[in-house]
Amino acid sequence: MLLTRPVIVEIPHFGSMRGQERELILLRSENGESWKEHLYDYKTDDLRQLLSGMDEELDSPEELERKRICRIITKDFPQYFAVVSRIRQETNQMGPEGGTLCSRSVPLAQPAPDDTVKKILGNRATFSPIVTVEPRRRKFHKPITMTIPVPPLSGEGLTNGYKGDCTPCLRLLCSITGGTSPAQWEDITGTTPLTFVNDCVSFTTNVSARFWLADCHQIPETVGLAMQLYRELICVPYMAKFVVFAKTNDPMESRLRCFCMTDDKVDKTLEQQENFEEVARSKDIEVLEGRPIYVDCYGNLAPLTKGGQQFVLNFYAFKENRLPFCVKVRDPSQEPCGRLTFLKECKTIKGLPQTAVCNLNITLPAVKKTEKPERRHTFASLALRKRYSYLAEPALSEF
Numbered sequence: 293m294l295l296t297r298p299v300i301v302e303i304p305h306f307g308s309m310r311g312q313e314r315e316l317i318l319l320r321s322e323n324g325e326s327w328k329e330h331l332y333d334y335k336t337d338d339l340r341q342l343l344s345g346m347d348e349e350l351d352s353p354e355e356l357e358r359k360r361i362c363r364i365i366t367k368d369f370p371q372y373f374a375v376v377s378r379i380r381q382e383t384n385q386m387g388p389e390g391g392t393l394c395s396r397s398v399p400l401a402q403p404a405p406d407d408t409v410k411k412i413l414g415n416r417a418t419f420s421p422i423v424t425v426e427p428r429r430r431k432f433h434k435p436i437t438m439t440i441p442v443p444p445l446s447g448e449g450l451t452n453g454y455k456g457d458c459t460p461c462l463r464l465l466c467s468i469t470g471g472t473s474p475a476q477w478e479d480i481t482g483t484t485p486l487t488f489v490n491d492c493v494s495f496t497t498n499v500s501a502r503f504w505l506a507d508c509h510q511i512p513e514t515v516g517l518a519m520q521l522y523r524e525l526i527c528v529p530y531m532a533k534f535v536v537f538a539k540t541n542d543p544m545e546s547r548l549r550c551f552c553m554t555d556d557k558v559d560k561t562l563e564q565q566e567n568f569e570e571v572a573r574s575k576d577i578e579v580l581e582g583r584p585i586y587v588d589c590y591g592n593l594a595p596l597t598k599g600g601q602q603f604v605l606n607f608y609a610f611k612e613n614r615l616p617f618c619v620k621v622r623d624p625s626q627e628p629c630g631r632l633t634f635l636k637e638c639k640t641i642k643g644l645p646q647t648a649v650c651n652l653n654i655t656l657p658a659v660k661k662t663e664k665p666e667r668r669h670t671f672a673s674l675a676l677r678k679r680y681s682y683l684a685e686p687a688l689s690e691f
Contacts, residue, residue, distance in 0.1 A: 293368060293369040294367070294368045295366075295367050295368060295369075297342070297367070298332070298334070298338070298342060298365050298366065298367050299342075299365070299366060299367075300339070300342060300350070300363065300364070300365055301363070301364040301365075301366070301373075302356075302361050302362070302363050302364070303361065303362045303364065303373070303375055304359075304360060304361055304362075305360050305361070305362050305375045305377075306360065306530050306531050306532065306554040306555065306609065307360075307375075307377035307528070307529070307530060307531070308377075308529035308530060308531050308578045309357070309377070310529060310578075312380060313379070313380060314377050314378060314379060314380055314529070315377070315378060315379075315380040315381070316362055316375055316376070316377055317329055317375075317376050317377075317378060318330040318362065318364060318373060318374070318375060318376075319373070319374040319375075319376055320370040320372065320373055320374075321370060321371060321372045321374070322370050322371045322372075323371065324371065324372055327374065330364070330366065330370075330373065332364075332365045332366055332367075334365050338365075339365075342365075360531065362375045377528065377529075379424075381426060382394070390434075390436075404419040404420070404421060404422065404443075404521065404525060406418075406444075408521070408524060408525070409521060411637075412520060412521050412524055413517055413520070413521060416508065416509075416510065416513070416517060417506055417507060417508035417509075417513075417514065417517045417518075417521075418443040418444045418445065418506070418507045418508075419443050419504060419505065419506050419507075419518070419521060420440050420441055420442060420443045420504060420505035420506070421440065421441065422502055422503070422504045422522075422525070423438060423440055423502070423503050423504075424501070424502045424503075425438075425500040425501060425502075425503075426500065427470065427500060428468060428469070428470040428471075428500050428501055428502070429468055429469075429470040429499070429500065429501070430499070430500040431498055431499055432497075432498045432499070432500070434498070435496040435497060435498045436496065436497060436498070437494055437495070437496050438494065438495055438496070438497060438503055439489070439492050439493070439494045440492060440493055440503060440505050441491060441492050441493075441505075442462065442488070442491055442492060442493055442505060442507075443462075443505055443506065443507045444507070445461075445507055459486075459488075460511070461507050461508055461509050461511065462481075462486070462493070462505065462506070462507050463479050463481045463505070463506045463507075463508060463511065463514045464479070464480055464481045464484055464486060464493070464495065464503065464504075464505060465477045465478065465479055465480070465503070465504040465505070465506055465514070465515065465518055466478055466480045466501050466502065466503055466504075467501060467502040467504075468499060468501040468502075475502055475522055477504065477515050477518045477519060477522070478515065479511075479514060479515055484496075484497070493505055504518060506518055527580035527581050527582060527583055528580070528581040528609075529578050529579070529580055529581075530554055530578070530579055530580075530581060530607075530609050531554070531576040531577070531578060531579075532552050532553060532554045532576065532577060532578075532579045532607065532609075533551075533552070533553060533554075533573060533574050533575070533576060533577070534550065534551070534552050534572075534573070534574040534577065534634060534650050534652060535550070535551045535552075535553065535570065535572070535573045535574070536548060536549070536550050536551075536570070536571050536572040536573075536632060536652055536654055537549045537550075537551075537563040537568035537569065537570055537571065538568060538569055538571045538654065538656055538657055539563075539566070539567060539568045539569065539657070539660070540628075540656050540657050540658065540659050540660065541659065541660065542659065543621070543624065543659055544620055544621050544624060545596075545618060545619070545620045545621070546618065546619055546620075546621075546628070546656045546657075547568075547616070547617075547618050548616070548617055548618070548619055548632075548654075549563055549568060549614055549615065549616045550587060550605065550614070550615040550616075550617075550632065551612060551613055551614055551615075552579060552585060552605060552607050552613045552634075553611075553612060553613060554609050554610055555610060567660065569657045571654045571655060571656070571657065572632070572652040572653065572654045573652075574650050574652060577649060577650050579607045579649065580607065581607065581608065581609055582606065582607070582608065583606070583607060583636070584604050584605070584606050584607075584638075585604070585605045585606070585607055585634050585635070585636065585649060586602050586603065586604050586605075586634070586635040586636070586637065586638045586639070587602070587603040587604070587605060587615060587632060587633070587634055587635075588602065588603075588632070588633045588635065588639070589619060589630055589631070589632055589633075590630055590631045590633065591629060591630030591631050592621060592622050592623055592626050592627065592628060592629055592630050593619040593620070593621065593622065593628065593629070593630030593654075593656070594619060594620050594621075594622050595617060595618070595619050596617065596618040596619065596620055597617075602638050602639055603615055603617055604638070605634075619656075621656070627655065628655065628656040629653065629654065629655040629656070630653075630654060631651055631652065631653050631654070632651070632652045632654060633648045633650075633651050634648060634649045634650040634651075634652075635647075635648055635649060636649055
């Protein structure tokens with residue numbers, strides 16, 4: 293659709309920008325298969341001209357960022373627009389004389405946080421930030437020089453610092469896969485001379501790719517450990533809410549349904565039709581796409597589980613991510629309340645302390661008498677019952 297003048301479209305998004313570590317880009321497509329970046333050069337005066345004669349005022353870029361809104365300005369509408377978050381990129385024109393390109397907002401480029409490395413790999417290896425030269429798989433006429441901070445020395449009781457060239461544990465990894473293909477890391481230390489300058493490593497390359505430094509005592513394991521850590525680092529962060537519904541048909545037992553969702557579907561769930569009550573809702577919290585979230589219950593409420601198994605919920609953006617389970621009241625003489633804790637990791641036998649993603653205090657609603665299941669089911673379509681059939685587990689009582 294071609295328009296006679298530009299229009300403004302503002303779309304909410306649910307990506308976590310992590311300060312300035314990530315950025316939004318806008319893609320467009322006519323068929324949903326091939327995509328290209330939507331670029332429209334405009335100035336503040338252009339926006340004022342678009343709004344001439346209107347009472348509405350536009351939010352500033354800072355206000356849009358706070359509200360998590362993406363602004364689109366376009367003179368034509370493709371079949372699809374897509375708002376995508378990614379690691380922030382720095383660009384600059386490089387002529388034959390060369391130049392220097394540095395990350396302005398995130399000095400670590402794509403960081404590998406120490407706590408994440410420790411959680412996944414322990415003391416077996418440490419890693420530098422990942423530095424990527426885009427577009428990948430391009431050959432330069434002249435070699436370029438890359439400088440990357442060295443990672444901390446791996447192993448307990450060791451301090452930072454590399455002396456001379458005696459660094460067999462320091463490995464340079466490279467991935468030349470392009471586009472959206474997963475990185476395939478290779479150890480190129482043997483074919484790439486490394487130079488140490490002020491706690492950094494410099495090397496030259498004539499190919500654009502991803503580069504990563506690793507310190508690993510078990511050199512043959514370096515690539516495997518890198519792949520394991522990289523899968524964690526590339527999980528996309530979203531801002532989502534935890535919502536808990538409850539339904540009580542017995543003074544000693546209640547049914548809970550927990551959600552972790554990115555949009556406003558809380559008001560459109562099946563629970564609204566089944567007379568569940570919302571008993572808790574969190575603020576926006578960062579969660580990672582495709583990662584499990586473990587749920588524990590404390591206070592005067594005890595979860596009804598088989599063999600003490602822990603509840604787990606896998607988060608996927610724009611899905612309902614529903615976790616149904618039952619709880620019982622430990623002490624009927626006390627108020628039926630407790631706390632739900634959402635964790636990134638499952639409980640360990642050692643009982644080590646864990647940082648919760650979210651804590652929600654809940655109080656069970658009063659006992660309600662509902663219609664008989666046979667009568668209620670007649671109002672639900674066959675398709676709807678099939679879609680939510682997994683909620684009627686044999687181990688759960690139907691009320």
